[in-house]
Amino acid sequence: xxxxKYYAPTEVIFGRNSETQIAAMVQKYxxxxxxxxxxxxxxxxSGLLAxxxxxxxxxxxxxxxxxxxxxxxxxxxxxKGIELCxxxxxxxxLAVGGGSVIDSIKAIGYGLDYxxxxxxxxxxxxxxxxxxxxxxxxxxxxxxxxxxxxxVITKEAEQEPVTSTDMKRSYDVDLCRPxxxxxxxxxxxxxxxxxxxxxxxDIMMHTMERYFSHDDDMLITDAVAESILKTVRxxxxxVLTAPLNYHLRAQIMWAGSxxxxxxxGCGTTGDWATxxxxxxxxxxxxxxxxxxxxxxxxxxxxxxxxxxxxxFAQFAVNVLDVPNNFRSAKETAIEGIAxxxxxxxxxxxxxxxxxxxxxxATEEEMQLMANKCSIGKTSTVGNLKKLAYNDILKIYQxxxx
Amino acid sequence: xxxxKYYAPTEVIFGRNSETQIAAMVQKYxxxxxxxxxxxxxxxxSGLLAxxxxxxxxxxxxxxxxxxxxxxxxxxxxxKGIELCxxxxxxxxLAVGGGSVIDSIKAIGYGLDYxxxxxxxxxxxxxxxxxxxxxxxxxxxxxxxxxxxxxVITKEAEQEPVTSTDMKRSYDVDLCRPxxxxxxxxxxxxxxxxxxxxxxxDIMMHTMERYFSHDDDMLITDAVAESILKTVRxxxxxVLTAPLNYHLRAQIMWAGSxxxxxxxGCGTTGDWATxxxxxxxxxxxxxxxxxxxxxxxxxxxxxxxxxxxxxFAQFAVNVLDVPNNFRSAKETAIEGIAxxxxxxxxxxxxxxxxxxxxxxATEEEMQLMANKCSIGKTSTVGNLKKLAYNDILKIYQxxxx
Numbered sequence: 001x002x003x004x005k006y007y008a009p010t011e012v013i014f015g016r017n018s019e020t021q022i023a024a025m026v027q028k029y030x031x032x033x034x035x036x037x038x039x040x041x042x043x044x045x046s047g048l049l050a051x052x053x054x055x056x057x058x059x060x061x062x063x064x065x066x067x068x069x070x071x072x073x074x075x076x077x078x079x080k081g082i083e084l085c086x087x088x089x090x091x092x093x094l095a096v097g098g099g100s101v102i103d104s105i106k107a108i109g110y111g112l113d114y115x116x117x118x119x120x121x122x123x124x125x126x127x128x129x130x131x132x133x134x135x136x137x138x139x140x141x142x143x144x145x146x147x148x149x150x151x152v153i154t155k156e157a158e159q160e161p162v163t164s165t166d167m168k169r170s171y172d173v174d175l176c177r178p179x180x181x182x183x184x185x186x187x188x189x190x191x192x193x194x195x196x197x198x199x200x201x202d203i204m205m206h207t208m209e210r211y212f213s214h215d216d217d218m219l220i221t222d223a224v225a226e227s228i229l230k231t232v233r234x235x236x237x238x239v240l241t242a243p244l245n246y247h248l249r250a251q252i253m254w255a256g257s258x259x260x261x262x263x264x265g266c267g268t269t270g271d272w273a274t275x276x277x278x279x280x281x282x283x284x285x286x287x288x289x290x291x292x293x294x295x296x297x298x299x300x301x302x303x304x305x306x307x308x309x310x311x312f313a314q315f316a317v318n319v320l321d322v323p324n325n326f327r328s329a330k331e332t333a334i335e336g337i338a339x340x341x342x343x344x345x346x347x348x349x350x351x352x353x354x355x356x357x358x359x360x361a362t363e364e365e366m367q368l369m370a371n372k373c374s375i376g377k378t379s380t381v382g383n384l385k386k387l388a389y390n391d392i393l394k395i396y397q398x399x400x401x
Numbered sequence: 402x403x404x405x406k407y408y409a410p411t412e413v414i415f416g417r418n419s420e421t422q423i424a425a426m427v428q429k430y431x432x433x434x435x436x437x438x439x440x441x442x443x444x445x446x447s448g449l450l451a452x453x454x455x456x457x458x459x460x461x462x463x464x465x466x467x468x469x470x471x472x473x474x475x476x477x478x479x480x481k482g483i484e485l486c487x488x489x490x491x492x493x494x495l496a497v498g499g500g501s502v503i504d505s506i507k508a509i510g511y512g513l514d515y516x517x518x519x520x521x522x523x524x525x526x527x528x529x530x531x532x533x534x535x536x537x538x539x540x541x542x543x544x545x546x547x548x549x550x551x552x553v554i555t556k557e558a559e560q561e562p563v564t565s566t567d568m569k570r571s572y573d574v575d576l577c578r579p580x581x582x583x584x585x586x587x588x589x590x591x592x593x594x595x596x597x598x599x600x601x602x603d604i605m606m607h608t609m610e611r612y613f614s615h616d617d618d619m620l621i622t623d624a625v626a627e628s629i630l631k632t633v634r635x636x637x638x639x640v641l642t643a644p645l646n647y648h649l650r651a652q653i654m655w656a657g658s659x660x661x662x663x664x665x666g667c668g669t670t671g672d673w674a675t676x677x678x679x680x681x682x683x684x685x686x687x688x689x690x691x692x693x694x695x696x697x698x699x700x701x702x703x704x705x706x707x708x709x710x711x712x713f714a715q716f717a718v719n720v721l722d723v724p725n726n727f728r729s730a731k732e733t734a735i736e737g738i739a740x741x742x743x744x745x746x747x748x749x750x751x752x753x754x755x756x757x758x759x760x761x762a763t764e765e766e767m768q769l770m771a772n773k774c775s776i777g778k779t780s781t782v783g784n785l786k787k788l789a790y791n792d793i794l795k796i797y798q799x800x801x802x
Contacts, residue, residue: 001651003416008409014667015404220652223632224659227624235620250402251621254667258625263664266415266655 001267008261010147011180018182023059029179031092034063037105038096073104075155082111093134099143106151106176122169131175137182141253142199144260146181168283185250197347198290200236203256210265218267225264229319273382280369294349295356299398304385366396402668409662411548412581419583424460430580432493435464438506439497474505476556482509494535500544507552507577523570532576538583542654543600545661547582569684586651598748599691601637604657611666619668626665630720674783681770695750696757700799705786767797
């Protein structure tokens, strides 16, 4: 068991009536002038933005608004947000949306307090000392960013072709953990099936990335991780057939937070190769992160299986209810990977690049992605097995069969 | 599923090297003059106090010390601590010990900032607005106070007989949640078997108190709760036969924190009758809280079983590996209660008042306790079944067979 730190200070207000607390929570955490940050028009159409504005108005809290966050949130909008907040003397940031909006506002929070260019933080050229305080009104259970230290931003290309130089990078430190998160599962009842399934995939992957390691002695964390994974696995297909079921939506929503607030990684090293390998897919093809994860994970698993077959067997039995083949951990593990592929298909997720983008990737594209993922062949990803350029390329090729 | 709030902001530093962070954490949370609060001489003998002093000295942080906290921590020492801290201008409180020391320092923290008498808070005559910041160096996994909002203090009688007017009361608000907790499982290797078993019992009970409710639709919280309970159930007897096993001690220690930081109660109402009924036992006989819980729980369970037999059956099967009798939830439930009694005996815990105090309680004592527990027959305890004076008395009588 590894020494660990656990720190998840976000105050979560969860349930049907949680939105009544928005203004009180902003005030509790010192907000006097707020940036309301959101994505597309759904926040307006759903009436949620009106709820947020009304809450702030009724408490006499001033605010400015900035919409337009897109999936794989862009550095250009982050910079626009930083300028706006400086001009308007914003002292509190409120994200209304899902992981992309939250990550965008986290980057704005860093940029407001950091002296240099905020992108420095994402490419290792600088460290943040502080981050402007922020809160979340969550609408999409998936990224877990509402309680996490994670922040992923995509820097657009400065010249054509766009796809060849897009860069998706993360900066993960505790400073940006939200002060509060308002979570009303009712807001997720109208999520389309594909987005719901992407969320389910992402939630499970946040726990799986921490689960697959060489640290086999963390019984309590394993048990908690497996309980979250199994519950999501059981509720996921059900919520797709009963999207208006509050009860099922609530399980998924809360699972999304505790799968990624650090709890499922206490005492384990964590792997994160699948996330890194996927980031290049979504940067290159602008596909949904969750779908990209499903397209990569089975092939990553197949490639690294021999590093710790008993771990994959435990996953197969305890999470996926695969019968244990006691004579061969590896055979149980292989059945588990197949069961996970079946699960992905059952919720409408792809398990190959072809299913993900509608065609096969070219060899050049895969080399480009493997090159970026390994930072020009200088770095590795993953921990269960440290994956260099050639390993990463091989996994793209396995996913491209 | 009930709406809920989840807030567990404590920064946990867990593992063999965690004590190297003491001074840094005190400084991070603004401490310049510290009260080191502890219990008996074991903190000195073990060398832990020397480690704490050295850490603060090396960072140039001033401190004063106050030892002498006893199990069921006393109001008189809390008052002494408040006076000392005022005289010495202490701005940060550091508990070195287990739940009693942490609860004592929490009460000191309230008292330093509260205008009236600190006992007012515990008897509903006042509310705290703030609590002086505090940190923990944990030595006993049991109470979960290192991450919780709980604080239980015993007010000694002001005249004889002592036992008849002792009062053990709790004040549970978020203000006192520790800023940080340093947890090194090595510090728990020398815990005596009885204290270890009391801790195991208390840890499980903190989750069980939240688990037994009428809220049967909180799948994710149930799954997490069962995973923690089952892990502790499996590791508990093992750690008693292998007390120096770091790995097993670590599971128990981390379980103690997450069993009581709020995680296992998300979306459930919680019961807490067993705790309330036990508090009168430990106030009257000055017995260990964990042992008192084991002496009460099976009888509480038997008494309230019919309120929700399927819940007790789920507990029996998912936590205790009792075979499911599909034809009768109640029979499965009854087997579960018997299995829990066996478990308590397997770790050396009592399951009756006679086993707890070495004799049967008198009828007068039980009436006295039931009277205090129901606040002079004016109040009820528990939620699964609301228990008034007569119910509480009956449970004492069942435990006294």
